[in-house]
Every structure is written in C-alpha cells, then in structure tokens.
Amino acid sequence: MILAATTNESLARMSDLLIYSSMAVYTLAFFAHIAEWVLGSRSKVGRTAAALTSRTPAAAPAAVTVQVKQAGGTAVLEKPKVVTRSAAGTRDVPDGPGAAGGTVKGDLYGRIAISLTVLAFAVEAAGVVTRALSVQRAPWGNMYEFSTTFSTVAVGAYLGFLVAKKNIRWIGLPLVTTVLLDLGMATTWLKTPSDQLVPALDSYWLWIHVSTAIFCGAVFYIGAVGTLLYLFRDSYENKLATGGNPGAFARSVMERLPSAASLDKFSYRVNAAVFPLWTFTIIAGAIWAGDAWGRYWGWDAKEVWSFITWVGYAAYLHARATAGWKGRKAAYIALIAFACFLFNYYGVNIFVSSKHSYAGV
Amino acid sequence: MSKTDTTENTAAPEEAARAQLSTAPREDTAVGGPTLGVVGWVRWFWRQLTSMRVALILLFMLSLGAVPGSLIPQTSADELKVQAFKDAHETLTPLYEKLQFFDVYSSVWFSAIYILLFVSLIGCIVPRSWQFVGQLRSRPPGAPKRLDRLPAYTTWRTEAEPEQVREAALTLLKGRRFRAHTAGNAVAAEKGYLREAGNLAFHVALIVMLVAFAWGQLFKSEGGKLVVEGDGFSNTLTQYDDFKSGSQFGVDELEPFSFTLDSFNGTYEKNGPQRGTPRTFEAAVTYSRGGADEKAVIRVNEPLKVGDSKVYLIAHGYAPVVTVKDGRGKTVFHGAVPLLPIDNNITSTGAIKVMDGYRDKNGKKEQLGFQAFFVPTFAGAGKGTMFSQFPGLDFPVMALTGFHGDLRVNSGLPQNVYQLDKSKMTQFMDASGNKLAQRMLPGETMTLPGGAGSITFEKDVKEWASFQISQQPGNGLALTGAIAAIAGLTGSLFIQRRRVWVRAVRGTDGVTVVEMAGLGRSESAKLPEELGDLAVALTAQAPPAPHADPEAVPEPAEEPAEPAEDPAPSGEADK
Numbered sequence: 001m002i003l004a005a006t007t008n009e010s011l012a013r014m015s016d017l018l019i020y021s022s023m024a025v026y027t028l029a030f031f032a033h034i035a036e037w038v039l040g041s042r043s044k045v046g047r048t049a050a051a052l053t054s055r056t057p058a059a060a061p062a063a064v065t066v067q068v069k070q071a072g073g074t075a076v077l078e079k080p081k082v083v084t085r086s087a088a089g090t091r092d093v094p095d096g097p098g099a100a101g102g103t104v105k106g107d108l109y110g111r112i113a114i115s116l117t118v119l120a121f122a123v124e125a126a127g128v129v130t131r132a133l134s135v136q137r138a139p140w141g142n143m144y145e146f147s148t149t150f151s152t153v154a155v156g157a158y159l160g161f162l163v164a165k166k167n168i169r170w171i172g173l174p175l176v177t178t179v180l181l182d183l184g185m186a187t188t189w190l191k192t193p194s195d196q197l198v199p200a201l202d203s204y205w206l207w208i209h210v211s212t213a214i215f216c217g218a219v220f221y222i223g224a225v226g227t228l229l230y231l232f233r234d235s236y237e238n239k240l241a242t243g244g245n246p247g248a249f250a251r252s253v254m255e256r257l258p259s260a261a262s263l264d265k266f267s268y269r270v271n272a273a274v275f276p277l278w279t280f281t282i283i284a285g286a287i288w289a290g291d292a293w294g295r296y297w298g299w300d301a302k303e304v305w306s307f308i309t310w311v312g313y314a315a316y317l318h319a320r321a322t323a324g325w326k327g328r329k330a331a332y333i334a335l336i337a338f339a340c341f342l343f344n345y346y347g348v349n350i351f352v353s354s355k356h357s358y359a360g361v
Numbered sequence: 362m363s364k365t366d367t368t369e370n371t372a373a374p375e376e377a378a379r380a381q382l383s384t385a386p387r388e389d390t391a392v393g394g395p396t397l398g399v400v401g402w403v404r405w406f407w408r409q410l411t412s413m414r415v416a417l418i419l420l421f422m423l424s425l426g427a428v429p430g431s432l433i434p435q436t437s438a439d440e441l442k443v444q445a446f447k448d449a450h451e452t453l454t455p456l457y458e459k460l461q462f463f464d465v466y467s468s469v470w471f472s473a474i475y476i477l478l479f480v481s482l483i484g485c486i487v488p489r490s491w492q493f494v495g496q497l498r499s500r501p502p503g504a505p506k507r508l509d510r511l512p513a514y515t516t517w518r519t520e521a522e523p524e525q526v527r528e529a530a531l532t533l534l535k536g537r538r539f540r541a542h543t544a545g546n547a548v549a550a551e552k553g554y555l556r557e558a559g560n561l562a563f564h565v566a567l568i569v570m571l572v573a574f575a576w577g578q579l580f581k582s583e584g585g586k587l588v589v590e591g592d593g594f595s596n597t598l599t600q601y602d603d604f605k606s607g608s609q610f611g612v613d614e615l616e617p618f619s620f621t622l623d624s625f626n627g628t629y630e631k632n633g634p635q636r637g638t639p640r641t642f643e644a645a646v647t648y649s650r651g652g653a654d655e656k657a658v659i660r661v662n663e664p665l666k667v668g669d670s671k672v673y674l675i676a677h678g679y680a681p682v683v684t685v686k687d688g689r690g691k692t693v694f695h696g697a698v699p700l701l702p703i704d705n706n707i708t709s710t711g712a713i714k715v716m717d718g719y720r721d722k723n724g725k726k727e728q729l730g731f732q733a734f735f736v737p738t739f740a741g742a743g744k745g746t747m748f749s750q751f752p753g754l755d756f757p758v759m760a761l762t763g764f765h766g767d768l769r770v771n772s773g774l775p776q777n778v779y780q781l782d783k784s785k786m787t788q789f790m791d792a793s794g795n796k797l798a799q800r801m802l803p804g805e806t807m808t809l810p811g812g813a814g815s816i817t818f819e820k821d822v823k824e825w826a827s828f829q830i831s832q833q834p835g836n837g838l839a840l841t842g843a844i845a846a847i848a849g850l851t852g853s854l855f856i857q858r859r860r861v862w863v864r865a866v867r868g869t870d871g872v873t874v875v876e877m878a879g880l881g882r883s884e885s886a887k888l889p890e891e892l893g894d895l896a897v898a899l900t901a902q903a904p905p906a907p908h909a910d911p912e913a914v915p916e917p918a919e920e921p922a923e924p925a926e927d928p929a930p931s932g933e934a935d936k
C-alpha cells in the first residue's frame with residue numbers, strides 16, 4: 001500500500017512535469033506561429049480584392065473537358081474534369097494562402113510550429129496518461145484534469161484534421177494561444193493534487209459521459225474559432241465588395257485566411273458533425289443521473305446549461321436551413337451556443353451550486 | 362414538380378431544384394396578415410406557427426427561459442435554499458413568485474413555450490412526412506435544360522451511341538443504389554433519402570421523448586426514508602418521511618416490498634490534502650418481496666431494483682444510542698437518535714424527544730427534550746472548536762442541553778423531528794444557575810438537576826442511511842426515443858441527399874456529347890468527387906473521343922476558377 005502510494009506520487013509528479021514541459025513547447029510553437037505570420041509574405045495578398053472587384057464572374061459557366069492526351073499515338077484518358085460552381089448569391093472568392101502567405105520562409109516557420117505542436121501534444125498526452133495512472137482511474141475527476149484533457153483533445157483534433165489534409169492550418173495560432181491560456185489557468189488556479197474520486201463519480205459512465213463531453217467541447221471550440229474568423233473575414237469581404245478600403249493590418253491578416261464561405265462551411269460541418277455526439281453526451285449523462293440520484297432529469301444547473309447549449313446548437317442548425325438566417329445571424333447563434341458550453345464548464349462549476357460540484361473544483 | 366426543373370430559370374436554377382431536395386417548409390415572406398376573416402387568420406397563424414422561423418424563435422425562447430432556473434434556487438430541487446433566498450431578498454421575492462421563478466420548469470410561461478414548440482413541431486412533421494412519402498413514390502425529376510449551371514458538371518464526347526450511354530448510365534447509377542430512370546434524353550437519379558427519413562425520425566423521436574417525460578411526471582412516485590442500522594422499511598405510504606407523486610399516481614401502485622438496513626459502511630480519505638473526502642458508501646440490506654429474504658448492497662451509483670421500484674442511497678449520518686432515565690431510575694427512552702449532518706465532516710445536530718412515560722420527581726407527567734450536537738471526530742478539548750475534524754468515527758463526542766415541559770407534538774402542527782419546539786419548554790439549570798450543558802464521551806452520563814433523572818450516551822453509535830424510493834414509468838420509452846433521436850440525427854446530418862443527371866445527345870458533328878451534373882441540398886465537396894467517380898466509371902462504356910475538331914466543342918470562355926481545377930478536392934474538402 002505504502003509502496004503503491006509512493007509510485008503513484010512519483011507518477012503524479014511526473015505528470016505535473018510533463019504538463020509544464022508541454023507548456024514550454026507550446027510556447028515555442030506559439031512563437032514559431034508568430035514568426036510565420038510576421039515573416040510570411042504579404043505580397044501574394046489581394047486575391048480577394050481582385051476576385052471581388054473584377055467584373056467577370058470568377059467561375060465562368062465552364063463547359064467541357066475530358067482531356068485526351070496524345071501520347072505515342074494512343075489516347076491516354078485522364079479523369080473527366082469536374083467543374084464546380086458556387087450556389088447563386090454566394091461570393092466566389094478564393095481562399096487565402098494561409099498564414100505563411102505562400103512564401104517559403106513563412107511556410108518553414110509554419111512547419112516548425114506544427115512540428116513543435118506535435119511534440120507538445122505528445123508530451124501533454126503523456127502528462128494526461130501518467131496522471132490517469134497515478135490516480136488509477138479516468139483523469140477526469142476535477143477541473144484541472146478536465147482542462148488538461150480538454151486542450152490535449154483539441155490539439156489532437158486539430159492534428160487529426162491536418163493528417164486528413166484538411167485546410168486548417170489557419171487555426172494554428174489561435175489554437176496554440178488558447179491552449180496556453182487553458183493550461184495556464186489549469187496549473188495556477190485549478191491545480192488539484194491527484195486523488196481518488198468521490199463515490200458519486202465512481203462509475204463507468206464517467207468514462208462514457210465525460211470523455212464524449214470533453215471531445216465535443218474540443219471540437220465545438222474549433223468550430224467556434226472558425227465561426228469567429230468567418231465573421232471577421234465576412235466583414236472584410238463585405239467591405240471590399242462595397243468599395244471600402246480595409247487597413248493594412250486587417251488586409252494582411254484577412255487575406256491569408258480562407259474565404260468567408262469556406263470558413264462558414266468549415267464551422268458548419270464541424271458543429272453539425274459533433275451535434276449528435278453532444279446529444280449522446282447529454283443522454284448518457286441522464287442515464288448516469290438516473291443511476292446516481294434516482295432521476296434522469298432534474299433541472300440541475302449543469303443539466304440546464306447542457307440543455308441550453310444543445311438547444312443553442314439546434315437553433316444554429318435550424319438557422320442554417322432557414323431563409324434569412326443563414327450566414328452572419330447563424331454564426332452569432334453558434335457563438336452564443338459555444339459561450340453557453342463554456343459557461344456550463346467554468347461558470348456552473350465555479351459560481352453556481354449544483355449537484356455536479358466536483359472534488360476540489 | 363419537374364416543371365421547375367426543366368424550365369430555364371435564369372435567376373438560380375439550382376436554387377429552385379435544391380429546394381426540392383428537402384421537405385423543409387417554404388418560408389412565407391409576406392408579413393401582413395390575411396384578409397380572409399377568421400378562418401384566414403387561423404390558417405395564417407397556423408402557417409406562422411409551423412414555419413421554421415417561428416420554430417427558431419421558440420427554440421431561442423426555450424433556452425433563454427431555462428436560464429433563470431439554473432441561477433435561482435428551485436423548489437423542486439431544494440426547498441430550504443428557496444426559503445433562505447426568500448428570507449434574504451425581501452423585495453425580489455414577491456416579483457419572483459409572481460413570475461414563478463422558483464418553479465421555472467413547471468411554470469405557466471415555460472410550459473407555454475415548449476408546448477407551442479411541440480405543437481409547431483407536430484404541425485411541421487405531419488405535412489413534411491406526407492411530402493416525403495410523395496417524393497418517395499414519384500420519380501426523380503428530369504434534367505434541367507442547362508446542366509452546366511449546376512454546382513458540379515462535367516462533359517465529354519464519345520463514339521458510343523446516346524442510347525448506349527444512357528443505358529450504361531442507368532445501370533451504373535442503379536448499381537450505386539441511386540433511384541434512377543430515363544426521362545427524355547437524360548437519366549435522372551437521386552440518392553440519400555435516408556437524410557430526410559433520419560430528420561423526420563429525429564423530430565418524431567423528440568415528441569416521443571416529451572411524451573415519455575410527461576408520462577413519467579404524471580405517474581411517478583418518489584419518497585425518502587431515513588433508516589438506522591438494524592431498522593427496516595416497508596413500502597407503504599405511511600412509512601415514508603416524505604413522499605411526492607405525480608397527479609395520476611395511485612397509492613396502490615406502490616411495489617410491495619420491504620428491506621432492513623443491516624449495516625452502513627462509509628470510508629474516507631485518511632491522509633493528504635483530500636483528507637475526509639468520501640471514498641466508499643455502502644448500505645448492506647436484506648430485502649424481500651413477500652417471499653424469501655435476499656441480500657444486496659446499495660451503493661451511490663448502484664440502486665437496488667425491486668420490480669418497478671428503485672432504491673437509491675442518498676445520504677448518511679450518525680445515530681448515537683442514548684438512554685434516558687427518570688428520577689426513580691426507570692428507563693423512559695432507549696434508542697438510536699439519527700442526527701442530521703451540517704457539514705462535510707458530519708458535524709451533526711438533532712433532537713432527542715422523550716414523549717411519554719416520563720414523570721418528574723413529583724410524579725407529574727412531563728416531556729423531555731434534548732438538543733444534541735455531535736461530532737464523529739472531536740478536535741480535542743481546548744482546541745476551541747466543536748466542529749468535527751473528520752467524517753469517520755474516530756473520536757465521537759456529543760454535547761447535550763436538556764429541556765422539560767411540553768414538546769407540543771400534539772399541537773396539530775407538523776413537527777420537524779430534528780428540532781425542538783422550545784416555546785413550552787424550560788431549560789434545566791445546574792446548581793450554580795447556569796444552563797445545563799455537557800460534552801460527553803461514549804459511556805458518559807449527564808445527570809439532570811434536582812433528581813430529574815439522567816441521560817447516557819451509550820458506547821454505541823449507529824449509522825443511518827437515507828434512501829430514495831422511486832417508481833417512474835416511461836423510462837424505457839424515453840430511452841427508446843433518445844436512441845432513435847441520435848440515430849435519426851446522425852442520418853440527417855451525415856447523409857447528403859443529391860441528384861445526378863446524365864444527358865447523352867448526338868452533337869452537330871454526329872459525335873455523342875455526354876453531360877453529367879450533380880446537385881446536393883448543400884454544397885459539399887463530396888458531390889463533385891462522386892460525380893467525378895461516376896464519370897470515370899461511365900467512360901468505361903463511353904470512352905472519350907479524341908478531339909477531332911476543337912471548334913465542335915464549346916470551350917470555356919476563360920480559365921475556370923481555382924476550384925474547377927481540382928477534380929477531387931479532397932485536400933480542400935473542408936472548404
């Protein structure tokens with residue numbers, strides 16, 4: 001028993017060390033991203049302005065093209081080329097080149113930043129796993145543990161998108177910044193020594209309910225960043241389209257982001273994709289509450305805010321399907337819904353008394 | 362239906378076609394009301410109520426309406442907190458009461474929101490279901506005139522005959538589980554109906570869940586019972602400490618069973634910063650449903666299930682055993698007295714009431730009452746605190762003060778068993794005229810002054826556990842609804858409903874021109890990808906002809922924009 005306690009304690013110390021180390025590496029990644037933005041060229045910008053001000057529609061109603069190459073007398077068939085057109089009414093604007101601005105130098109720093117993020121992610125994940133080993137349970141018993149797991153999962157999701165070759169590098173800097181903030185808060189204010197759970201949390205539903213909740217939060221977060229940037233980028237494009245002249249800084253930053261339409265679509269997909277999982281999370285929580293407290297739904301503060309978040313995202317999905325609500329209005333709803341998610345996590349745990357008060361915050 | 366599709370709609374042909382890829386209600390853009398009298402108004406109101414816009418607003422109001430209940434104490438959750446709030450906020454309370462802010466989730470206005478929402482939902486689902494059935498029974502609409510205006514488009518020339526191409530396309534599309542048919546010079550195909558089906562299933566499941574919830578509320582029963590180790594409970598109304606039930610619940614529906622609490626076992630973290638944090642709570646019980654006794658252990662997340670009822674472990678505390686004797690040495694009370702915890706270390710308070718059998722030294726009938734303050738782990742004399750240091754039973758100490766007179770238990774008013782009504786009681790005074798109070802260890806006795814008797818804190822502290830016994834029908838239905846909702850939602854959000862058209866006509870030069878176009882409800886990167894795949898598959902039957910005469914094929918006016926250069930934009934799929 002004593003022996004076990006000491007190994008647990010050294011594991012716990014190792015976990016702390018790993019978390020601090022990951023913060024150091026994230027900080028380096030942060031600076032590399034800054035370098036990417038600062039050193040990335042601005043010369044290649046102006047595509048948006050060009051697309052919006054040129055008179056010809058960007059995507060001409062193109063026809064044709066199965067191209068047939070004549071190679072040594074035999075016709076070599078290429079895949080038929082599919083011409084795509086945007087829906088009527090949407091701006092047809094090309095995506096920005098990314099933070100690096102399409103330059104080799106900027107791109108190099110961007111790649112360094114991503115490599116550092118991968119390293120930091122590995123270290124942080126190791127920190128979470130050792131924490132779990134030190135307490136011999138799921139590392140989700142208090143807010144410190146949620147926060148560390150949460151940022152690990154958010155970064156993991158981001159790296160997953162990168163591996164799947166999605167256009168998501170633009171999120172690098174905001175993501176690393178928030179991860180640092182999250183870890184900073186976790187290690188200074190929410191730090192709780194590793195220990196066992198109170199009996200109410202000791203259930204296999206903890207694994208199911210909390211892991212999906214954390215995952216949903218991480219992905220909703222990525223969607224929210226996309227939505228926020230969409231709003232900025234959309235104002236920028238509007239300004240250009242109406243003949244305005246945005247400042248040099250706005251121009252430099254906004255030009256490198258994907259087009260408003262792309263950002264909007266990205267956040268919609270992300271939010272829509274996790275919405276069923278969020279629904280499942282709430283239902284799993286209700287089943288657990290049924291086992292622990294004798295009622296599956298009791299309008300406890302945490303339950304209420306999960307419900308509000310859920311209704312918020314449902315409203316967002318509806319808004320996307322309702323004429324006159326697409327675009328910016330829907331985006332505001334998505335941001336409100338995410339704010340509800342955050343409040344449910346920080347606000348309810350800290351300010352509201354709820355059955356869901358965890359050991360040591 | 363196919364009328365709009367085949368007409369040349371110059372404004373946005375794909376928008377018109379796209380609208381039919383869903384059963385979403387069309388928005389009424391006219392704001393003004395009708396001029397058709399009562400029926401017209403009712404119709405207008407109904408159309409408004411079942412529109413997406415109003416559903417959206419109601420959803421908004423529902424989430425907004427849920428907020429106050431999470432910030433203001435709710436009667437349903439904690440009546441004591443509500444009372445404390447009322448005492449602390451004298452000006453707000455009447456306002457809040459008027460707004461039903463202490464019972465938000467059963468308030469008139471909250472109910473109005475969700476009932477309206479669900480009426481709207483039903484009013485929306487029924488026509489949408491019919492429309493969907495209609496779509497399933499009709500064939501996919503024929504090809505629009507200008508396929509090149511659709512979001513994904515490709516074309517090539519082939520030596521194959523147009524009929525051959527169409528036949529090949531039909532086989533290909535059917536092979537990929539499109540619903541396809543030939544209409545005129547083109548094949549029309551559609552796929553992904555599961556999206557609509559899933560969406561309808563999801564909305565229906567919401568109604569099922571609401572019905573299950575309402576049913577549960579109407580027929581549920583829920584009661585609490587505090588049981589001291591060694592004591593029992595049988596499931597009849599009179600045995601409950603408190604009991605709530607839905608309006609449709611009948612008392613004879615209580616599941617007949619009984620149980621005895623054999624022992625309660627709580628352990629706590631002994632060391633470290635989380636010292637005192639509970640680790641295990643276990644109530645060992647013996648229960649029976651009229652037949653043989655069975656043993657079970659009830660834990661926090663593991664209720665005991667007996668028939669339709671579930672027995673949950675809710676709370677626990679200590680029940681010191683005391684003996685009260687009168688002046689002549691006759692035992693007038695002996696038993697375990699459950700005390701209520703007031704903090705996490707189970708500092709507890711309560712009352713010991715001796716209601717009958719006691720006579721004072723003059724032989725006059727009287728009642729005795731003691732106020733008890735109990736700590737399972739005492740800080741030690743002179744430490745300046747009477748609060749418990751640890752929730753385990755390490756160093757139990759009980760402090761008592763005694764009263765005599767009339768407990769007023771027969772006054773007709775309901776009485777809290779854990780509190781003394783001292784209005785008709787006199788406190789015992791010691792010899793020097795101070796109020797009698799004594800801090801006792803187990804085994805110690807406090808003698809009441811003037812031969813009034815004594816009270817002994819026995820060397821036996823029992824534990825008690827409180828249980829919630831609930832019976833709630835509709836849980837299975839709610840769960841079924843929940844699972845259906847998730848399944849429907851997944852289908853609705855992950856499946857694309859899309860149409861593909863393949864047109865094959867003989868060109869002016871006698872060579873067949875194949876045109877393919879795809880249309881989805883929302884723009885998706887997968888659509889052009891799929892169209893590309895289909896085109897490649899079709900070229901097996903309709904191989905492209907070499908460019909004999911470049912003039913014969915209309916070239917694009919200029920370079921297509923960026924996305925067009927990427928036939929399978931997987932790298933930009935998230936755009």
Ligand code: HEM
Pocket residue numbers: 272311314317318320321383384385386411412413416420478479480481482483485560564567850853854
């Ligand atoms: C009375 C009102 C309602 C109406 C008229 C309505 C209508 C619709 C329609 C037409 C869609 C399909 C949109 C599409 O195909 O993209 C939809 C989707 C959806 N609805 Fe409702 N609905 C109502 C109530 C609700 C309620 C109460 C909820 C849940 C809180 C809800 C949640 C959803 C969700 C999550 C979707 C998926 C969105 C998507 O497919 O993009 N709806 N609703």
